[in-house]
Amino acid sequence: MFDVVVIGGGPAGLSAALMLGRCRRRVLLCDLGEPRNRRSRALHGYLTRDGIAPRELNDLGRRELAAYDVEFRSVGVIDARPIGNSYRVTLANGGEEDARFVLIATGVVDDLPGVSGFDACYGRSVFHCPYCDGWEWRDRRLAAFGAGAEAVGLALGLKTWSADVIVLTNGVPLDRRLHTGLARHLIDVRTTRADRLEHDDGALRAIVFEDATTLERDALFFTTGQHPQSHLAVRLGCELTARGTVKTGSLSDTNVRGVFVAGDASRDAQFAVVAASEGVKAAVAINKALQADALARPRRTRAGRSGRAPAAEASTDLPAAERARERS
DSSP: OEEEEEEOOSHHHHHHHHHHHHTTOOEEEEOOSOOTTTTOSOOOSOTTOTTOOHHHHHHHHHHHHGGGTOEEEOOOEEEEEEETTEEEEEETTSOEEEEEEEEEOOOEEEOOOSOBTHHHHBTTTEESOHHHHTGGGTTSOEEEEEOHHHHHHHHHHHTTTOSOEEEEOTTOOOOHHHHHHHHHTTOEEEOSOEEEEEEETTEEEEEEETTSOEEEOSEEEEEOOEEESOOHHHHTTOOBOTTSSBOOOTTSBOSSTTEEEOSTTTOSOOOHHHHHHHHHHHHHHHHHHHHHHHHHSOOOOOOOTTOOOOOOOOOSSOOGGGOOOOOO
């Protein structure tokens, strides 16, 4: 039996697996290699790794796990169910593994609008996060694509990086109050539905609307929703926030005992560096739960040559002192 099965091998899952490995826990990391940022050429805001390609960062992380005997499998996880005080995890290849804890770090998937050219430009000149990509498009012609207050908030935020920002609602009317607020900041609005994005191999040139008019833009940022890449947390009974992410405590714990969720699938601040931090916090909380159980059941067995910590039947509940009381 594994101490922990980590599902998802991005910054959150890799950081959790690394820390748990250093705690001499038996860890299985499963990953399909399809992170949210796989289209991006670089991630930003990650100290000492600013500008690194996402795939390169994940490759570096996986190589570091080998020193701590963390087992990595390139496979998806399609189900997990409680078996007594542990969990039985079903893999996409038909295999099954048991673990005392499950850490879900599969992230989210952006809901791209059905506009021709959007997918081709995604990660090249179409983005979801100004903090991640705004600097590279500073002082350029930008568009904020979305509806309602979220599109307005995105447009106002983009003014940090460029004075030339326009809102595209893709056929959805905009409330007059919101329209007035944008006008105060010299932000125009186009409510006509978009027909396609004209681009050169993913480099945006213009938005073409259904009325045949065009608007030249250099980059587009969108807010059109997202959904969890994996529905395991929901099937296990984890509560969700109004935004659709998993509701977690300060240690990435959920309302389901033994189940943790870290990374983009749990929090509003969806940055790689934050995901890595959440993974570490979850790992520490899981290890403390395992420690508490081991201390409650004194054993004479010493760690063997494998370097593993002495086994214990963990309760899968966090110690009371460690349990996060406040839910996001």
